Amino acid sequence: MAAESDEVLTRIDNGVGVLTLNRPKAINSLTQTMVDAMRAVLTDWEHDDAVRAVVLCGAGERGLCAGGDVVAIYHSAKADGSAARRFWYDEYLLNAAIGRFAKPYVSVMDGIVMGGGVGVGAHANTRVVTDTSKVAMPEVGIGFIPDVGGTYLLSRAPGSLGLHAALTGAPFSGADAIALGFADHYVPHAALADFTAAIVADGVDAALAAHAIEPPPSTLAAQQDWINECYAHDTVAEIVAALGDHGGEDAAAAAKLIATRSPVALAVTLESVRRAAKLDTLEAVLAQEYRVSCASLRSHDLVEGIRAQLVDKDRNPTWSPATLAEVSTADIEAYFVPAEPDLTF
Numbered sequence: 112m113a114a115e116s117d118e119v120l121t122r123i124d125n126g127v128g129v130l131t132l133n134r135p136k137a138i139n140s141l142t143q144t145m146v147d148a149m150r151a152v153l154t155d156w157e158h159d160d161a162v163r164a165v166v167l168c169g170a171g172e173r174g175l176c177a178g179g180d181v182v183a184i185y186h187s188a189k190a191d192g193s194a195a196r197r198f199w200y201d202e203y204l205l206n207a208a209i210g211r212f213a214k215p216y217v218s219v220m221d222g223i224v225m226g227g228g229v230g231v232g233a234h235a236n237t238r239v240v241t242d243t244s245k246v247a248m249p250e251v252g253i254g255f256i257p258d259v260g261g262t263y264l265l266s267r268a269p270g271s272l273g274l275h276a277a278l279t280g281a282p283f284s285g286a287d288a289i290a291l292g293f294a295d296h297y298v299p300h301a302a303l304a305d306f307t308a309a310i311v312a313d314g315v316d317a318a319l320a321a322h323a324i325e326p327p328p329s330t331l332a333a334q335q336d337w338i339n340e341c342y343a344h345d346t347v348a349e350i351v352a353a354l355g356d357h358g359g360e361d362a363a364a365a366a367k368l369i370a371t372r373s374p375v376a377l378a379v380t381l382e383s384v385r386r387a388a389k390l391d392t393l394e395a396v397l398a399q400e401y402r403v404s405c406a407s408l409r410s411h412d413l414v415e416g417i418r419a420q421l422v423d424k425d426r427n428p429t430w431s432p433a434t435l436a437e438v439s440t441a442d443i444e445a446y447f448v449p450a451e452p453d454l455t456f
Contacts, residue, residue: 119148120170126163127311128156132231135171141179141227143198149231150205157213164215164315166307167231174223174245175232181253185417192408196450199258199404202227203397203454206260210234210393215315220244220294221303225282229293230259234393237315238294239323240285241303246293249280253420254373254412254430256380256403256446263396266388268292270335271342277380278347279368283331290329297326337362347377348435373412373430378438379403379446386447394456399447401454406446 120131130152132139156162169175179202187195209216209231218232220240225247232238233246240246248257248265257265257277265273268291276283276291288294298306302322309318331338341353341362347369354366369377383403387396407413411431419428432438 118142118145119152121152123156123162124311126161128152128162128165129307129311130165130167131170132168132176133170135169135173137180138173138177138223139169139171139175139228140177140181141202141231142183143194143201146198146202146205150201150208153205153208153212162214164217164310165212166217166219166310167235168219168303168307169221169228172222174228175218175220176225176228177223178226178228178249181255181417182421185414185422188408188414188417192405195408196405199401200454202230202259203401204456206230206234207394207397207456210260212236217310217315219303219307220246220285220288221300225249226257226261227259229261229264233264233288233293234260237296237319238288239296239298239306240288240294240326241298241300242285243300244285244288244294245282246285246288247280247282248277249282251278251280251369251372251376251380252416254376254410254414254416254428255407256376256383256400258400258404260393260397260400262380262383262387262400263390263393264291264293266384266396269332270339272331272335272338274342274350274381274384275331275338275365277384278342278350278372278377279365280372281365281368284329286326286329287331289326290332296323298322299324334361341365346435347374347381350381351435373416373428374432374435375410375412375430375438375442376407376416378435378443382443382447398454398456402448402450403446405450406448 216235217237218235220232306322354362
């Protein structure tokens with residue numbers, strides 16, 4: 112049995128539903144069509160007794176999914192924002208459905224897995240990374256705030272590792288992803304075809320037993336002491352100052368990277384991760400993120416950030432407010448006001 116669209120390919124093989132994101136030239140970035148198709152297929156498969164497990168993977172060699180189609184978000188933000196709001200609403204419903212999926216759901220988080228890719232991969236009940244995995248929540252670089260349940264995961268990472276990942280937006284390895292709680296199992300990239308075949312032939316547990324290996328040490332986990340120390344402060348400005356004062360090369364690099372990001376997005380991201388830590392469920396965090404994302408559509412920095420990185424590609428955004436010192440408490444609070452309508456489950 113196969114149900115196929117251009118952007119999402121599906122097949123059932125010996126009781127295993129294989130779902131392939133199929134926009135390889137765009138590193139499988141998610142569109143509204145893809146989100147709609149995934150929700151429909153997963154709903155069907157969850158209630159189909161002929162399907163015992165699901166495997167999610169990405170077409171091409173570059174990665175599972177580089178995120179949402181942010182150029183589409185840019186054009187929506189410049190219009191009335193309705194298409195972007197609809198996309199996020201439906202995407203976050205999909206993220207929640209993946210988080211509570213009742214059957215084994217294996218996400219193969221190979222290659223680039225960023226933003227929306229984390230949303231469809233890292234809430235799975237069986238999350239596989241590889242030696243080529245490059246995972247990130249890079250939203251602050253385009254004037255946006257981590258979403259797709261990213262703040263749920265970031266807020267639950269050991270110590271302040273999640274805040275470091277969120278405020279730098281820097282990619283991390285498969286081994287780091289396991290240490291941060293974004294993944295569970297490490298399978299060598301070269302073994303993925305055999306791993307997937309083993310799921311079809313023998314089931315998820317047997318496939319993992321045959322092909323998963325001990326991950327290499329996490330470089331991020333090894334740096335947790337200075338990360339915990341520097342990110343313990345109340346504001347992003349204090350965190351950046353602590354990073355600069357630390358004296359270590361990695362801390363200095365983090366400070367330099369954070370300095371290139373949207374000041375208001377950084378301040379809202381810090382607040383968003385800290386609020387997410389106090390929310391009990393993925394759904395509650397997604398509802399908060401939806402409010403923040405809708406508020407981002409009204410901001411200067413989201414349009415400007417996407418313009419600079421992906422439209423004009425001059426890599427020279429003009430942020431407003433221009434500095435962390437100019438971001439007010441009211442600026443931050445405005446991102447958490449109810450959306451109309453709010454996201455509900």
